[in-house]
Each structure stands twice: as C-alpha cells, then as structure tokens.
Amino acid sequence: NPAVTKSLNTLAGLYLLMGDYDKALPLYHRSLDINQxxxxxxxxxxxxxxxxxxxxxxAMGRYCEARPLLEGALVITMKGTSFGKDEHDPNTAMAHARLADLLSLESMAAGCE
Known part of the structure; x- marks a missing residue:
C-alpha cells in the first residue's frame, strides 16, 4: 500500500531531522523493501x-552504503523523465543533488585521513 510506505518515509524523515538515525534506519529499510x-x-x-x-x-557517514542507493535512485529517476531530457524535473534535480552531496562528503572524508 503506497500510503504505508509514504507514512514510513515521513516518520523516518522526522527521525532523521531529529538526528535519531537508529530509529530512522529500519523504517527506511522497510519502506524500500515493501516498494521493491x-x-x-x-x-x-x-x-x-x-x-x-x-x-x-x-548522515551516518556510511558513504559506501549510500552510493549504490543514490546512484540507483538517479538512474530510475532519469528513466522516468525520458533519460533526463527534462532537466527541470524536481525529482531529477533532487537525485543529482543528493549524489553530489555524497561525492562532496566522500572527498572531505578522504582529505581528513
């Protein structure tokens, strides 16, 4: 049921904003599992x-786990917009932004080592 996964994502998002990653993680996993x-x-x-x-x-600093998810989300989003032909699509922009954030975080983490 799409309403269930939307509720799971919303609640997990609130936990993420509050910094309670341990509560957000199983909710996001459950939402992804149901959708898949x-x-x-x-x-x-x-x-x-x-x-x-x-x-x-x-947010948790688990970049190796984030990368395939964010790359996969971008691919799916671009397929949904005729392979990215609509550069003004907000979902495509969000997917690009999140992947860019990850790459920036990975770069900063590598510079600190």
Missing part, C-alpha cells in the same frame, strides 16, 4: 525510498 516487492524496479517510489535511505547513510 510490490512495484516494478523502475517505479518512482522505489527511487524515493532508495534516495531517502541513501541520504540517511550519508
């Missing part, structure tokens, strides 16, 4: 769940 089981692999809700979980992993 019930929808086709290229569905926008799958991309949203992947992007949200990737954002959480970035």
């Amino acid at each position: 089981r019930q929808l086709n692999a290229d569905h926008p809700n799958v991309a949203t769940s992947m992007s949200n979980l990737g954002k959480l992993y970035c």
Whole structure:
C-alpha cells in the first residue's frame, strides 16, 4: 500500500531531522523493501525510498552504503523523465543533488585521513 510506505518515509524523515538515525534506519529499510516487492524496479517510489535511505547513510557517514542507493535512485529517476531530457524535473534535480552531496562528503572524508 503506497500510503504505508509514504507514512514510513515521513516518520523516518522526522527521525532523521531529529538526528535519531537508529530509529530512522529500519523504517527506511522497510519502506524500500515493501516498494521493491510490490512495484516494478523502475517505479518512482522505489527511487524515493532508495534516495531517502541513501541520504540517511550519508548522515551516518556510511558513504559506501549510500552510493549504490543514490546512484540507483538517479538512474530510475532519469528513466522516468525520458533519460533526463527534462532537466527541470524536481525529482531529477533532487537525485543529482543528493549524489553530489555524497561525492562532496566522500572527498572531505578522504582529505581528513
């Protein structure tokens, strides 16, 4: 049910904003699992769940786990907009921004080592 995954994402997002990553993590995982089981692999809700979980992993400093999720979300989003032909699509912009954030964080972390 899309309402269930939307509620899971919303609650997880609140926990993320509050910095309570341990509570957000299982909710984002559950949302992604439900969407992947019930929808086709290229569905926008799958991309949203992947992007949200990737954002959480970035916040947790778990960049290796974030990257495939954010890259996958971008691919799905671009497929949904005729492979990115609509550069003004807000979902495509968000997917690009989250991946750019990850790359920036990875670069800063590498510079600190």
